[in-house]
Every structure is written in C-alpha cells, then in structure tokens.
Amino acid sequence: MNTAHDSSQPTVYLETYGCQMNIADSELIAAILRRAGYGRAACPEDADVVLLNTCAIREHAEERVLSRLSTLARLKHKRPALRLGLLGCMAQHNRAQLIEKAPYLDLVAGPDSYRRLPEFLGRTGFDPIVDVRLDREETYAGIGADRAPHPRAYVTVMRGCDRFCTFCVVPYVRGRERSVAPDAVLHECREMAAHGVREVVLLGQTVNAYRHGEVDFGGLLRMIAAIDGIERIRFTSPHPCDMTAAVIDAMAGEPKVQPYLHLPVQSGSDRILAAMQRGYSVKEYLDLVERLRSVIPELALSTDIIVGFHGEEETDFIATMDLMREVAFDSAFTFKYSVREHTRAYKLGDTVSETEKARRLAAIIELQESLSTASNQNEVGRIREVLVEGPARRGDGMLCGKTPQFKTAVFAAQAQPGDLIPVRIISATSHSLIGVPVGR
Numbered sequence: 032m033n034t035a036h037d038s039s040q041p042t043v044y045l046e047t048y049g050c051q052m053n054i055a056d057s058e059l060i061a062a063i064l065r066r067a068g069y070g071r072a073a074c075p076e077d078a079d080v081v082l083l084n085t086c087a088i089r090e091h092a093e094e095r096v097l098s099r100l101s102t103l104a105r106l107k108h109k110r111p112a113l114r115l116g117l118l119g120c121m122a123q124h125n126r127a128q129l130i131e132k133a134p135y136l137d138l139v140a141g142p143d144s145y146r147r148l149p150e151f152l153g154r155t156g157f158d159p160i161v162d163v164r165l166d167r168e169e170t171y172a173g174i175g176a177d178r179a180p181h182p183r184a185y186v187t188v189m190r191g192c193d194r195f196c197t198f199c200v201v202p203y204v205r206g207r208e209r210s211v212a213p214d215a216v217l218h219e220c221r222e223m224a225a226h227g228v229r230e231v232v233l234l235g236q237t238v239n240a241y242r243h244g245e246v247d248f249g250g251l252l253r254m255i256a257a258i259d260g261i262e263r264i265r266f267t268s269p270h271p272c273d274m275t276a277a278v279i280d281a282m283a284g285e286p287k288v289q290p291y292l293h294l295p296v297q298s299g300s301d302r303i304l305a306a307m308q309r310g311y312s313v314k315e316y317l318d319l320v321e322r323l324r325s326v327i328p329e330l331a332l333s334t335d336i337i338v339g340f341h342g343e344e345e346t347d348f349i350a351t352m353d354l355m356r357e358v359a360f361d362s363a364f365t366f367k368y369s370v371r372e373h374t375r376a377y378k379l380g381d382t383v384s385e386t387e388k389a390r391r392l393a394a395i396i397e398l399q400e401s402l403s404t405a406s407n408q409n410e411v412g413r414i415r416e417v418l419v420e421g422p423a424r425r426g427d428g429m430l431c432g433k434t435p436q437f438k439t440a441v442f443a444a445q446a447q448p449g450d451l452i453p454v455r456i457i458s459a460t461s462h463s464l465i466g467v468p469v470g471r
C-alpha cells in the first residue's frame with residue numbers, strides 16, 4: 032500500500048505482531064485495502080482506521096496487544112470517528128470476549144476474514160463487528176501482496192495445521208491445512224522475480240505438509256527452482272514428521288534451495304515429546320538430522336525449544352540441553368511454556384513455577400549463545416556467497432546480507448541490494464559474521 036494518497040481517501044494504519052505468517056498476512060491485508068480505495072497512514076494519529084494484526088501463541092503476546100489497544104483507545108476518545116480493529120490469531124482465539132476486554136474495538140476479524148475487511152470497514156453503525164469464521168478453502172490465492180522492495184520476500188504456500196500439538200493454539204486459530212495451487216504460487220514467484228526479488232521464503236504453519244493434487248512440497252520446491260531470476264529458496268516452518276525423502280532430495284538436489292533449515296524440536300525428552308504429541312522421538316529427530324547432514328553437508332540448523340511444559344522435570348530439561356549439544360544447533364528460538372486456553376494441554380495446567388521456567392530458559396539461552404558462537408567461529412576463513420540486503424544497522428557505510436546458511440554477514444563493498452557477492456569471513460560473534468568481498 033502506498034503512503035501517498037489523495038486527501039479524500041480513507042487511510043489505514045496497520046501494525047503487525049508475531050511470526051512471518053502474520054507479516055505476510057499484513058502484506059495481503061494491505062493489498063486488499065489498497066484495492067478497496069484505502070491509502071496508507073504512517074502513524075495511528077493520521078489514520079481513519081487502525082488495525083492490529085495479532086499473535087496468540089503466548090500469553091505475553093496477547094498482553095502486549097491489550098496494552099497497545101488501551102493506548103490507542105485514548106486516540107479514539109479524542110477522535111470518535113476512528114475505527115479500531117483487531118485481526119489475526121488473537122481475534123480468533125478470544126473472539127467476542129475481546130469486545131468485553133476492549134469495548135472501544137469496532138472490529139474483531141480472524142485470519143480467514145480478510146477478504147471481507149472492506150465490507151466491514153464500510154459499514155456504518157455503532158455495533159462492533161466480530162467475524163471469526165474459519166474457512167477450509169481460503170488460501171487468498173491470486174490476491175498478491177503489497178511488499179516493501181527487498182531482495183527477499185515471503186510467499187504463503189499453505190495455511191493451517193492438522194497436527195494439534197497439545198501446547199499449541201494454531202490449529203484452533205488458523206484452521207485446517209490447505210495449500211495454494213502450484214500455478215498461483217509460481218505466478219506470484221515470477222511476479223516477484225520481475226520486481227527484483229532474488230530470494231523467496233515459502234511459508235506455512237507446517238510448510239512441508241504442502242500438497243495440492245499430485246504436487247507435494249518436494250515437487251513445489253523443484254518447480255520454483257526452475258524460475259529465472261529467483262536465485263534462492265528457503266522455507267519455514269517444516270515439521271520433522273513431514274521431512275519426506277521427496278523434500279530432502281529436493282533440498283539436496285536443487286542448488287537454489289539453501290542449506291538452512293529451521294527444524295523445531297521443542298524438547299529433548301521422549302516423555303515430554305509424547306506429552307506434547309509431537310509425533311517423533313528424540314532418536315527419530317537425531318536420525319533425521321543425520322540423514323539431512325549426510326546429503327547436505329553445509330546445512331545450518333535452527334530450532335524452537337519450549338522449557339517448563341506441563342510435567343517437565345529436571346531430568347527432562349537436562350535431556351533437552353544434551354540434545355542441543357549433540358545437534359549443535361546454529362541458532363534457536365527459546366520460550367517458556369505458556370498455558371493457552373482451548374489447547375489440549377490447557378486443562379493439565381502448569382507444573383513448573385515461573386521462577387524455574389526462567390532459570391531453565393536462561394540456561395538454554397546461555398548454552399545456545401556458546402553453540403552459536405562456535406558455529407559462527409567455524410565460518411571464519413570460508414568464502415560465502417552473500418545476498419546483499421542494504422546498509423548494516425551499525426552504520427559506518429557497511430552493508431549486510433545473508434549467507435546461504437542464513438547467517439548475517441556485514442562487510443564493506445560497492446554493491447546493490449539483490450547482488451550476490453562472494454565474501455570471505457574474517458571474524459564472528461554469536462550473532463553475525465564480519466567479512467571482506469573477494470575477487471571484486
């Protein structure tokens with residue numbers, strides 16, 4: 032959505048919380064509203080409509096949004112015509128209860144309601160609108176998305192989840208799995224390539240469960256790899272149980288599919304994995320890692336880990352630390368367990384105190400810092416092809432970009448966003464690599 036607009040146009044300010052799926056959904060919402068005649072406001076103070084696209088994965092995420100809403104309510108108090116809407120997973124999770132908690136909301140709309148946003152926002156009247164119907168067919172195929180120019184872009188290829196891990200609210204707020212038709216995915220990727228995108232990140236809650244007719248996820252990867260102009264392909268988040276031979280073969284056999292995989296493990300204890308209903312044992316996970324590394328030797332691995340799940344004892348926690356050391360993850364997203372209403376584990380409640388969860392979290396963060404530092408130090412001396420993204424945050428004229436292993440490299444070079452340049456890594460911290468371009 033363009034921020035330039037004529038003054039007769041209504042304007043919308045859109046704020047996004049949560050994962051990449053939500054970022055991609057906000058790009059979609061922006062496109063839907065632009066086509067309906069909305070301009071983009073740069074801040075809530077200038078907007079006719081303020082929409083928060085929210086996350087329900089942890090209690091903390093919901094608390095942040097409620098606090099933000101109470102700030103925005105003050106704006107609405109000064110300007111009663113302002114429409115305030117809450118979208119996404121938290122809308123689906125809390126539904127009409129949200130109107131009780133935040134009576135100044137005009138709209139509560141779940142992740143399958145976005146096509147109807149122009150209709151909802153066009154309605155007059157004072158009663159808030161709550162639309163949280165889940166739709167087994169909705170994939171938003173063919174809508175396209177309003178993306179800021181960047182050499183890397185997200186493409187949602189499937190939505191929903193059928194796995195029902197006991198801790199997770201996603202199947203309840205995002206509905207059942209459904210995949211975007213390959214033609215629509217390929218069309219979107221070609222369009223993006225024509226507009227300067229070099230790297231696509233395929234998104235889905237269990238992205239490697241993608242299936243549309245005869246095309247599985249391995250087939251989809253190969254089809255996208257055949258598109259001229261798309262130089263790199265990544266995907267997130269795969270489920271370990273859906274890492275089929277077809278997916279592994281496509282990763283190993285298609286040079287454009289990058290040697291990086293975010294493979295959520297959640298726990299290193301079989302007892303806890305079973306209680307979470309993750310569908311694999313520690314041994315099965317480790318065997319998968321070994322298989323992947325045997326065919327993709329340069330593979331970097333990241334993961335998700337939850338500490339303090341219902342029933343987690345010290346021995347389970349130690350098993351998680353052992354697994355982290357054994358796999359030597361390159362990076363990890365680590366969380367304290369948060370009981371979520373509507374999930375299967377909800378009625379079991381919490382057995383680990385907040386203090387103990389915090390201790391375990393601090394311990395795995397410290398361990399991961401040392402693993403990440405070692406992994407990055409291992410890059411020193413290597414030459415990695417980097418996709419240039421733009422100026423580095425540290426300023427001083429340095430550029431930044433990602434290596435194939437999705438590590439951030441910082442370097443001085445005469446290059447443009449979207450260029451692929453070889454960089455020799457000369458030093459490393461736990462979070463980034465410093466390099467110098469070679470052969471230029």
Ligand code: SF4
Pocket residue numbers: 192193194195196199200201202236237270
């Ligand atoms: S696979 Fe499990 S953790 Fe992932 S979205 Fe589905 S239910 Fe949630």
